[in-house]
Amino acid sequence: MSDGEDERSQLKLKLVQGFSANVPHNRALGVQILEIKPAEALFLLPYDAKLIGNPETGVIHGGAITALLDAASGAAVFAALTDFVPIATLDLRIDYLRPAEVGQAVHARATCYKLARNVAFTRAVAYHDDPADPIAHSVGTFMLATPTGPTS
Amino acid sequence: MSLIDQLTAAKQAHDFQALLDLIPYAKFLGLTAALEGDELVTTMRYGEHLIGNPTLPALHGGTLGSLLESAAIFQLLWNAETIVLPKTITLTVDYLRSGGPVDTHARGIVTRQGRRVTNVRMEAWQADRATPVATAHAIFLVMRG
Numbered sequence: 001m002s003d004g005e006d007e008r009s010q011l012k013l014k015l016v017q018g019f020s021a022n023v024p025h026n027r028a029l030g031v032q033i034l035e036i037k038p039a040e041a042l043f044l045l046p047y048d049a050k051l052i053g054n055p056e057t058g059v060i061h062g063g064a065i066t067a068l069l070d071a072a073s074g075a076a077v078f079a080a081l082t083d084f085v086p087i088a089t090l091d092l093r094i095d096y097l098r099p100a101e102v103g104q105a106v107h108a109r110a111t112c113y114k115l116a117r118n119v120a121f122t123r124a125v126a127y128h129d130d131p132a133d134p135i136a137h138s139v140g141t142f143m144l145a146t147p148t149g150p151t152s
Numbered sequence: 153m154s155l156i157d158q159l160t161a162a163k164q165a166h167d168f169q170a171l172l173d174l175i176p177y178a179k180f181l182g183l184t185a186a187l188e189g190d191e192l193v194t195t196m197r198y199g200e201h202l203i204g205n206p207t208l209p210a211l212h213g214g215t216l217g218s219l220l221e222s223a224a225i226f227q228l229l230w231n232a233e234t235i236v237l238p239k240t241i242t243l244t245v246d247y248l249r250s251g252g253p254v255d256t257h258a259r260g261i262v263t264r265q266g267r268r269v270t271n272v273r274m275e276a277w278q279a280d281r282a283t284p285v286a287t288a289h290a291i292f293l294v295m296r297g
Contacts, residue, residue, distance in 0.1 A: 025202055052176040056155045060177070063177060063217065064218070066218055067212060067217065071214060088250065091244060094243045
């Protein structure tokens, strides 16, 4: 890769990071973007009382993990694209492997493992500190180059 | 009062909202639930914090996933004779069209009630119920402990 291409690639990854950080729902959840690499994203969801799904135990709601995995997967697709084109989630499957621990932040590492002409394929894992001890696992598909205008 | 006791009380009073108010994440999403005939409809009131794409604007996919999962859980709690908190094993969401910046409604239909697991189909819609914004199916563990 030439220096020019490398610089362009770095700039693009920075843009993905800035874009993800400014998504209103990501901000509302308190999501932090820890790392954006080509075709890969690492997000962090700090523990917060507003995310609790079971008030008796203090365990966060599975939905917060769903939103985290969805967001990280979308960022991984952007990080895989050469040019910015709009994307839309086609489907997302999440397997909940075990409950999150109370008081602990959740990481999500997402990879865009295949970028086809029209569709991108992702997988992601949510975990506290050890990716080998996952909380949830997801696979998703994304449609590339969707219309940007208001939909009717 | 334990969560199960509160849930039992909410069911007896036909006031599901009382239960939702106990769940911080449901409050964060702006969820409400109401019986429409025999059907429990869960609604996610629109708020700017739910937006995933400010350009369109469109709801964050994660919020639709959470709404659908919640609608299924509330339906299971509503149906159950002896109350056990369902644990989600797997959730699959199909995103059919972008969710606009308005209220979104969802319901869950139990397709199989097993002794250990329950299968539920869900759909979410906005103004027009005939054109859902997302559908989903989920499998829940419904055993005690």
